[in-house]
Amino acid sequence: MDTRLMSDQDLIDVTGKKRHSAQAAWFERHFGITPVQRADGRIILTWAAFEGLQAKRAGVGPATSSANTERPPLMPIRRAA
Template sequence: MSPAGLLTHADLVALTGYRQHAAQAKWIKAHLGLHAPRRGIDGLPVLTWAAVERAQGGRPAAGQQAAGPKWSRAA
């Protein structure tokens, strides 16, 4: 995961199944209902894991673990 919880290009490929930034942005809008601003240099959609989780109803996104304590390891 990148700093500030932003999705990397690899994260976006895993989430959307697309490598092209325009296709990723289109998928994000269609499946998550989010408008992801695009980075000016290369057009990479800028999105946080928190935004993806909120759009999915609080469920962790594919490839992302839920935050919180691991109670099974606490004992």
């Protein structure tokens, strides 16, 4: 797990945006999250968090929400003879 913070240049490379507000809007549009921002507007995000967002978007992330839900009871299709 990579806990390094993404640099300003990393965020520009990933989003294609230079303005911090445009970068935040990009994360909201593509991942549905509002990123944490510093007082000056710069985004604070680790590489591990970004990779997790990409994995979730691709459908290969860990299934944390489905593990908490109960499965419905199984019903037999037909009776045994």
